[in-house]
Amino acid sequence: MGNTFGAGQQSLYLSNGGTEVFIDVLMLAVSDLVEDVWDCRFAALLTLQDQSIMGRGAVGFNLEDIDWGTTPQERSRSRDFVLCATTLAMSRHRWSELDYEPPFAQNYLRQFKDMVESFVPADAFHGTGVFPGLDERALACCTRHRILSALPHWEGCFLCTQPR
Numbered sequence: 001m002g003n004t005f006g007a008g009q010q011s012l013y014l015s016n017g018g019t020e021v022f023i024d025v026l027m028l029a030v031s032d033l034v035e036d037v038w039d040c041r042f043a044a045l046l047t048l049q050d051q052s053i054m055g056r057g058a059v060g061f062n063l064e065d066i067d068w069g070t071t072p073q074e075r076s077r078s079r080d081f082v083l084c085a086t087t088l089a090m091s092r093h094r095w096s097e098l099d100y101e102p103p104f105a106q107n108y109l110r111q112f113k114d115m116v117e118s119f120v121p122a123d124a125f126h127g128t129g130v131f132p133g134l135d136e137r138a139l140a141c142c143t144r145h146r147i148l149s150a151l152p153h154w155e156g157c158f159l160c161t162q163p164r
């Protein structure tokens with residue numbers, strides 16, 4: 001059992017363990033890059049991929065479910081943020097803070113980056129209820145780990161809450 005991250009005909013299927021690794025390394029990069037409100041909504045989407053809360057094999061998202069923005073400028077800025085975070089994660093950013101070695105993470109990230117690069121967000125977005133709204137964005141930053149979390153839903157960041 002696993003989870004799928006998709007875009008149109010493309011998809012990245014990861015095992016449950018692989019999903020955890022993929023989200024962890026992406027979250028470490030996203031936490032250090034957030035500037036805009038949109039970035040915090042994307043961070044909240046990542047916190048929702050926590051299988052210890054949502055259920056094993058019950059997560060994943062499609063790029064079509066993301067509200068990339070209403071103008072071409074907004075959409076391109078949002079996409080750049082995700083690409084930038086993915087690239088930073090691929091450079092093994094803060095991997096030393098994980099208590100495990102993620103051997104396949106760069107491969108997952110590369111596939112995800114390819115998918116985002118070739119994805120063209122639609123002009124009109126029709127909410128699917130997947131992408132966190134303004135009031136659901138990740139605002140809290142765990143002081144111990146300097147990683148964003150989506151309080152009040154989560155008690156802390158993924159390093160605080162995930163049993164290893």
Ligand SMILES: [Zn+2]
Binds near residue numbers: 143157
């Ligand atoms: Zn923490």
